[in-house]
Amino acid sequence: MKDIIITPFSSKKLLDLSEIWRYRELLYIFTWRDIKVRYKQTILGILWVIFQPIVTMAIFTFFFGNLAKISSGGLPYALFSLCGLVYWNFFSGALSHASDSMLTNESIIKKVYIPKIIIPLSSVITGFIDYLINFFLLIFFALSLGYIPQVSGLIIFPLGIILTMISAFGLGLFLSSFNVKYRDVRYILPFFIQILLFITPVIYPLSIVSERNRLIMALNPMTTVVELTRFVFSVNYKIYPHLIIISLLSSLVILMFGLWYFRKTEQFFADVV
């Protein structure tokens, strides 16, 4: 075994993949714990995961589709909003769990050494498991309406997953360490996530936004994820290829920033929490 040298100056890389790999079982067990505990605590258990987007979809369809008559780019509004909701729930669930993760696992951080990055990472993976269930719901729902996913889905679905995970992880890393330092952040967070919902085209299509605002909205990677998903179900759905590039770059910047901030602050978590 190699000697371990502990000094005040950790020369750690931004992301130590080999360390995460060594602790992969812990990553697995944290994810498993979160899923298990969640389904044990809710009465509906796993049904809750499907119940939530279906009910939200029904409400959105009624108010925004039927009453407000918001355009849905040629798709039925229900399918249109479900595309958005499935990814939005993935993103917001992963983000809010990741942001709280350092505080909910406080006792562990204080008492044993583990690569702390595993904790928010497992929150994001937990969100992914929920998403998988919702994804099948989406496909099932689309097929029942007669919308067959195009071949482009083979690229777009994985791309959507990666973009969502990268952004939720990056932002979650930042917020989780910010949360450790400033304890009132956790109260602002639900509000912040709610606002994010409205600047993501979940209830409206990007095409109704002005061209300049579209560029700004593309900085939010979820914009591209949601819009591309709709495109899979209808070739006629209007998408903007140059905005995809912006979203991709933006998600990478978010990830880098999150990693950097987390690395900078994580050493001292045990002193603070």
Add this chain to the structure above:
Amino acid sequence: MSKPIIEINNLSKKYKIGIKQPYFSLRDTVMGFVANPITPFKKKKINKEGLAEDEFWALKEVSLKIMPGESIGIIGFNGAGKTTLLKLISQITPPTLGEIILRGSVASLLEVGTGFHPELSGRENIYLNGAILGMTRSEINKKFIEIVNFAEIEKFLDTPVKRYSSGMYMRLAFAVASHLDSDILLIDEVLAVGDTVFQKKCLGKIEDITGKGRTILFVTHNLQAISRYCQKVALLDKGNLVKFASVGKVVNDYLDYRQKTATKRTWAKLSSSPGDNVVRLREVSLWEDLRPAKDSVDIRSTLRIDINYQVLTSGESLVPSIQLTNQQGIIVFSSNHSVEEWNWKKREKGTYLSSVYIPGNFLSDGNYILRVVIASYSPARKHISQRDVITFCVVDSSEGDTARGGYIGRIDGVVRPLLKWNTKLT
């Protein structure tokens, strides 16, 4: 000769005073910035010890070399830096200065049951806790039966641990932790909990581990356990390593050390004595039957503790209180001067003497540590809260007229009152 398995060079760790609120609220920070935008950029004043005003050294320039297979005890008063040392070795928190070289894998038992989840079953928690402590799934599988047998929870394996009794919980937690296979094991007073049968079992397990040639660092207040399981002892005081030598030498030193600062403590300089701008502590002393007490006092004697303090600001009503802790770290009692005329009376400036009497035939034998607090009630505020003010040892002379009577074995219990008994044939 082989290299040391743990090499610690000039290790220091700085902490902020005010453990209560080490984090901030964003609101206060933002408001603070608006009110006074220059403060965050001001350079903090650093004194000659390299500390800003609100910092202290939890550990200062500690160097140690520990050879493979040694079991080392770490002793010292509360706040001496024992736990900090273990936290640094286990990489939970980084040092401020210095370095540690580890030539083997480390497992730390700073608290048993780390990460236990109440909703999960015993079986699930074994895997969860094992993984957190660094065991792989296959390692846990291999030791699963052993762990379950040691914890004696076969019947409850699939019950959520929130339904466990505290004894079962502790047994399970210790069982997982003690089956760790690391080269170095750090243990922080895990044995202070559980019933005596279980404690014996834990100590037995530790004896097993030490027998297997693993390196152990063991923080405890239990000198008996130290002398039994450790070859060498490190004595820490206020972050400094005072002594590192064989058990006999250090344990005696520790006792002497306690006694040096023992039954009387005076603060010569007013400005550096414990307290604030309202009141400061001047002297605390222990008296045995009207004479200044020696290091050890007779269990039968009435003890008096004199607290001298100086009130610097008039107009506050002050309540002095004491708290006595025994060598196991258990608070035996707390008492405050809450009756009589002084209670709500506003104090004038001046020097005061408060005395408190502890009856004879009340405390158990052993070492005690005194804490002195002086507070005002409305608004509630602690002006002085000083731990380890004086220490003393109560001795039961076994002359037959104490609660012990003619019995010579071990007597359990936090206190040892001489109670009135009656027996008659009915």
